[in-house]
Every structure is written in structure tokens, then in C-alpha cells.
Amino acid sequence: MTGDPNLPNRTSSTGQGGPGPGPLGPDETFQDVSGPAELRYVYAVTRPFEGVLPEEGGRGLDGEPPRLLHHEGLVAVVSPVPAADFDEAPLKAHLEDLDWLAGTARTHQAVVTALTAVTTPLPLRLATLCRDDDGVRRLLEDGRARFVRALERLDGRVEWGVKVYAEAAPKKAAAPVAPPSPDKPGAGRSYLQQRLAQKRSRETESRNADALCRTLHTELSQKAEAAQLHRLQDGRISGRTGQNVLNAAYLVPRADSEAFVEQVQALSPEEGGGVTVELTGPWAPYSFTGIGDEEGTA
Amino acid sequence: MTHYTDDHDIDALAQREIALVDLLDRLLGGGVVLSGDLTLRIADVDLVRIDLNALISSVSENVPSPFEDLN
Numbered sequence: 072m073t074g075d076p077n078l079p080n081r082t083s084s085t086g087q088g089g090p091g092p093g094p095l096g097p098d099e100t101f102q103d104v105s106g107p108a109e110l111r112y113v114y115a116v117t118r119p120f121e122g123v124l125p126e127e128g129g130r131g132l133d134g135e136p137p138r139l140l141h142h143e144g145l146v147a148v149v150s151p152v153p154a155a156d157f158d159e160a161p162l163k164a165h166l167e168d169l170d171w172l173a174g175t176a177r178t179h180q181a182v183v184t185a186l187t188a189v190t191t192p193l194p195l196r197l198a199t200l201c202r203d204d205d206g207v208r209r210l211l212e213d214g215r216a217r218f219v220r221a222l223e224r225l226d227g228r229v230e231w232g233v234k235v236y237a238e239a240a241p242k243k244a245a246a247p248v249a250p251p252s253p254d255k256p257g258a259g260r261s262y263l264q265q266r267l268a269q270k271r272s273r274e275t276e277s278r279n280a281d282a283l284c285r286t287l288h289t290e291l292s293q294k295a296e297a298a299q300l301h302r303l304q305d306g307r308i309s310g311r312t313g314q315n316v317l318n319a320a321y322l323v324p325r326a327d328s329e330a331f332v333e334q335v336q337a338l339s340p341e342e343g344g345g346v347t348v349e350l351t352g353p354w355a356p357y358s359f360t361g362i363g364d365e366e367g368t369a
Numbered sequence: 370m371t372h373y374t375d376d377h378d379i380d381a382l383a384q385r386e387i388a389l390v391d392l393l394d395r396l397l398g399g400g401v402v403l404s405g406d407l408t409l410r411i412a413d414v415d416l417v418r419i420d421l422n423a424l425i426s427s428v429s430e431n432v433p434s435p436f437e438d439l440n
Contacts, residue, residue, distance in 0.1 A: 176396050199401075302394075360399060360401040
């Protein structure tokens with residue numbers, strides 16, 4: 072989970088500053104021209120909590136357990152990170168590198184997951200950075216009212232992800248219909264009938280998937296405190312066959328999770344029906360961090 | 370059909386490898402958006418090389434930052 076080999080572990084800043092001023096003179100150092108060599112990466116905001124982060128998964132981007140920066144009743148969970156990787160220009164470049172992005176995202180997620188063992192964290196968006204500890208304190212101060220409201224609203228809640236896939240046509244229907252041969256009477260008509268049957272079959276599957284999505288989303292929204300629809304995932308990137316027709320997140324009290332998961336299972340169709348339901352979680356409430364800002368709009 | 374009906378099963382579900390695409394939905398499409406000293410606007414990043422636009426729900430206009438008006 073940690074120590075991702077994809078993560079660059081540079082401690083020096085060479086080669087990271089874009090077009091440099093040419094070779095450095097003997098007395099010049101990078102720090103002299105570029106401000107702090109380290110920035111602060113903020114993973115999450117929490118209330119003060121008892122207990123320690125689990126060792127497993129509790130390591131941050133620098134390979135060490137994240138620091139807890141207390142400020143006026145709130146806690147920012149931070150790691151020092153090299154400016155050479157996380158300052159604006161190098162960060163932009165890194166984010167185009169899928170391996171780097173994946174490594175950073177998984178570490179961020181690991182820290183947030185470790186936090187869920189001891190408290191309900193308010194996760195921040197990937198790559199929230201401050202110059203120094205004072206910057207982190209300002210961040211806590213500026214967002215204080217919203218942090219407090221969101222933490223209160225999300226306390227003891229988790230997020231479940233539910234996706235629905237309409238699978239490609241079943242194998243039997245996928246076989247191409249042989250084109251009509253001109254010397255067989257009635258062959259053309261038979262061909263058209265087969266084509267029509269295939270089309271109807273696809274339409275039926277599509278209708279089934281639509282109906283299931285509506286039912287699932289309606290029922291699960293009633294069970295959940297809030298729901299959020301994510302953009303549908305592109306199969307070329309998720310690597311999944313089948314078309315993603317629902318990508319939703321539901322906010323559920325941790326204590327009700329078992330019942331929620333059972334409900335998802337109960338509403339899932341039997342295998343082989345051309346529609347698949349996939350459940351992920353429990354997640355920290357990433358999709359609901361804006362909750363309380365817009366009451367009742369979930 | 371599998372039933373995840375006890376804590377052990379739910380734990381097993383939680384331990385399963387998380388698909389990157391699901392993770393990025395949340396880390397780039399969710400999470401509190403606010404202005405640190407350095408706020409990278411993910412939407413500004415040129416993600417064309419790996420076609421991340423299709424991967425990430427957030428890069429679009431549909432996730433307004435609730436914190437922007439603070440700054």
C-alpha cells in the first residue's frame with residue numbers, strides 16, 4: 072500500500088524547475104531562488120481524536136506517518152513533500168503521468184483510510200498544498216465554519232459506491248447473422264427477421280438496465296442520507312466490458328452499512344441477465360464533503 | 370449470489386483492491402476543494418496524454434468549489 076515504487080522520491084531539486092538559469096555557480100543553491108524546499112500536503116481535516124493511526128496504510132507521501140497539526144479545535148493531517156515535485160509547475164507535469172497520479176492517489180487514500188479507523192475524516196481534494204505550517208493554519212482558519220459543519224454532518228457516516236453495467240449482448244446473440252444468399256427463396260426475409268430480433272434483444276437489455284438503475288437509485292436513496300451521481304465511467308479506461316449506466320455514491324451511517332449492503336444485494340439481478348451491479352466501499356465520505364453547504368440538494 | 374451480510378464480509382469488501390478509476394472519481398471529483406497557498410486547479414492540467422478527461426468526473430464544470438468565495 073505504501074512506498075509506491077512509482078512515486079518519485081527526489082530530495083534534490085535538480086532538473087525540476089523548468090528552464091533553469093543555467094549552471095549554478097559554486098555558491099548558489101536552489102533554495103535561494105525558489106523559496107522553501109518543502110511544502111505541506113494536506114490529506115484531510117478532522118476533529119481532535121484519541122488513539123493512533125494504524126501502522127499499516129498510515130504512511131504518507133514522504134514514507135513517514137503523517138503529522139497532525141492542531142489548530143483551534145481542528146486537526147490538519149499533513150506530510151512534508153518536496154517542492155521539486157509538488158510546486159505548481161512540477162505538479163502539473165506529474166499529474167499527466169498516470170503512474171505518478173495513481174501512486175499519489177493511493178497514498179492519499181491510504182492515509183484517509185487509516186484515519187477512518189480512529190475518526191471520521193473530512194477528505195480534501197487530491198493535491199491540496201500549503202507553503203508551510205502557517206499556511207496550513209490559515210487554511211484551517213479560513214475554512215473553519217464549513218469544516219465544523221461538514222464534520223458534524225458526516226460524523227459516523229461512510230460512503231458506498233454502486234455502479235451498474237449493461238453487459239455486451241450475450242454470446243448467442245453476438246454471432247453475426249449470415250447475409251442472405253440470393254439463390255434461397257425467403258432467405259432475405261429470414262435475414263431481416265433475425266436482424267430485427269437482435270435489435271429488439273439489445274433494446275430489451277437497454278430497457279432492463281435503465282429500469283434497474285431507476286429502481287436501485289430510488290430504493291438506495293431512500294435508505295441513504297444523501298446520494299450523489301458521478302459521471303459515468305469510460306470503459307476504455309476502467310478496462311471493463313459492458314457499458315457503465317449508473318455510477319452513484321450513497322452516504323450511510325456506519326451502523327446501517329450492513330443493511331444497506333444487503334439491500335444492494337437484494338436488488339441486484341441474477342448473474343447472466345446482461346446487467347451487473349458492482350458495490351465498492353466503505354469509503355470515507357469523499358463525495359459528500361460539500362454537504363451542509365447546499366442543504367437538501369443531494 | 371454472494372451476500373455480504375456480516376462484518377467479516379464487509380471487511381473483505383473493504384480490503385479489495387480499489388480500481389483507480391473509482392479512486393479518482395472521489396479524489397478528483399470529491400473531497401473538499403479549497404485554496405491552500407498553492408491551489409492547483411486540476412481542470413487546468415493538460416490531461417490529454419492519457420485521456421484522463423474521460424476518467425475523472427471532476428475536471429468538468431459540474432463540481433463548483435464550495436470554498437472559492439472565501440478567498
